[in-house]
Amino acid sequence: MNFSILTNNIDMFLEGFKVTLMASVIALIASLLLGAFIAVLRIAPNKLLNWLGTIYVEFIRNIPLLIIMLFVYLVFNFKGLTAGTIALTIYTTAFIAEAIRAGILSISKGQMEAARSSGLTYGQAMRLIILPQAIKVVIPPLGNQFINLVKNSSLVAVIAGGDLMYQADLISARTLVVMDTYILVAMFYLLLTIPLSLGVGYLEKRLAKSN
Amino acid sequence: MMNPKKFFKMAVLPAIAALILAGCGNSDTSSKSGSSEKTGVLAKIEKEDKIVFGVKNDTRLFGLKNPGTGEVEGFDIDIAKALAGEILGDESKVEFKEVTSKTRIQLLKNGDIDAIIATMTISEERKKEVDFTDVYFDAGQSLLVKKGSDVTGIDSLTGKTVLAVKGSTSSINIREKAPDANVLEFENYSEAFAALKQGKGDALTTDDSILYGMADEDPSFELVGGTFTEEPYGIAVNKGNEDFVKKLNEALKVLKDSGKYDEIHDKWIKKD
Amino acid sequence: MDFIGAYSADHLTFLLNGFWLTLKMAFIAIILSFILGGVVGTLRFAKIPVLSQVLAVIVEIIRNLPLLLIIFFTFFALPEIGIKFKEVPAAIIALTIFEAAMLSEIIRSGLNSIDKGQMEAARSSGLSYFQALWHIILPQALRRMVPPTVSQFISLLKDTSLAVVISVPELTHQAQIVYGQKIGYLVPTLLVVMLMYFVVNFTLSILSRRLEVKRT
Known part of the structure; x- marks a missing residue:
């Protein structure tokens, strides 16, 4: 293994790592908020809202992230990294909305009725009673979505976003050392995803036990 | 807490496997895989x-x-x-x-x-x-800009964004010739030119021969500053x-x- | 925006040709990754010493890497150690490796979801371990695996778009050529490409929901 690739280009690897991490974290937070919103739309007692939520989820889930990314980057006035983070958010929101919806549906209907009859509005009941319980069920699938998000962030390389994958392309083109560069970059990705995947596995086990 | 055996299985083994993989990579690059077709x-x-x-x-x-x-x-x-x-x-x-x-x-x-x-x-x-x-x-590297741009040549790129294509000599040259420019690299020329048209950069750099083709396609773009490298x-x-x-x-x-x-x-x- | 120019018969045929390659690649990769994923998932379920652990490590590494990296690796890095593929096979192999790792997990958890008592009962009635697996466990597990497997296939179909980075002339690549001609074609082309992916994937997801409903 040619570790001089790592030492000679450490600035680029670290810059890429930082960008990948940043894009993933920002997109995660944004898609958690949007995903929760869409999930509530999908189960709200209003047909129109249901439809809006469903259309969003079904449309986005069924088209490739790369197309969304090219669209956001080329059609709107954003830089590569911004466009990439927005596209990641749009895409991940659809999956997170589904995970949250499934979590909410797993909480019994009786609880909503009880909360409503004790005088809470629909929104209050959702926020104070249902969502806190749903979060526990939803955390492992959300963890999986975060892993996907980190992996998917590599597409930012295609729109010159400066992430890990982009830096790897530049390093391998300049040095003509391809395999070692990509193995190093793989290790950087595993550094992020393996701990997440271990954490999700642990939470899943704990949840299975508590049920 | 996770038990240590589990941790070993899930975390240490992947690391070892990755290292083995890396080892293979090394031993074989030294033997250089340059073409050896016997038939020619x-x-x-x-x-x-x-x-x-x-x-x-x-x-x-x-x-x-x-x-x-x-x-x-x-x-x-x-x-x-x-x-x-x-x-x-x-x-x-x-x-x-x-x-x-x-x-x-x-x-x-x-x-x-x-x-x-x-x-x-x-x-x-x-x-x-x-x-x-x-x-x-005989080509030479040049710059393509929107007509009326304040980029007039290789010397006026300080602080500007220049678009290029991954794996091309021009992406390497431009970093040497205009170290104060910000370079963005794309997968191919259709992507890079689409990005220039959409205002993602101030100039696109590659061989003049290729840039003439782009200016021919969209006359609102022009080449500026002549060539600054020789690209035979x-x-x-x-x-x-x-x-x-x-x-x-x-x-x-x-x-x-x-x-x-x-x-x-x-x-x-x-x-x- | 030039919708009329972008949707000329020539362009649409050109895009459909690309989509046809997308579908073919996805289909081949689906079959291959189901076979590979099935073998790996079953071997991991069977808890064969050493082999199961080694497979676990490999699956865990692949699942945690970006597909884009696996595609680059297959096409650009493997030739350094003498393993060479053309673009389309390279893309199919990379997709298969990635999706097989995902599918093996689906298959393993499908097998795990079948009550352990059934295996014991089958064994005590004289079947060997693999006979019991094949005749008793697998058929039940397969039914439970259908919905997650179909959604994995939808992912795979979407993932074929990444083959654009190694110049495979699939749908996304053809789209870049069409909108590369004239910027007015950009939005119309991307929209029609979205529609093509959507129609096929949405149909698949409805199909999977039907199967799910039938089962319950």
């Missing part, structure tokens, strides 16, 4: 009675795919056909494979193509990987095929002497 490319060409050229599909005037016909058209294409005409006696005995700056050397090494004629600059770095024919086109184009062939390189050079000479080369040149390249 020329023998293969004569046997199959056709030459497979790697060409660009996104470079107007040199190699551009026409979505109407599905055919690739341009200067490189016509030269390749003329070369086949000289070597195999029939201009139709060619096959074109579409390549990008990033994929072309790999495809040549894989044996998917016999030669690259794809706006490829002869450089010392590349000579370590492949062999080149004589120069068949050559046809690339896998190492160890001197006989094929010689054949190509002879054919090129015939084309130049007969006026056929000038005819193709004038058809595609407009002198301003």
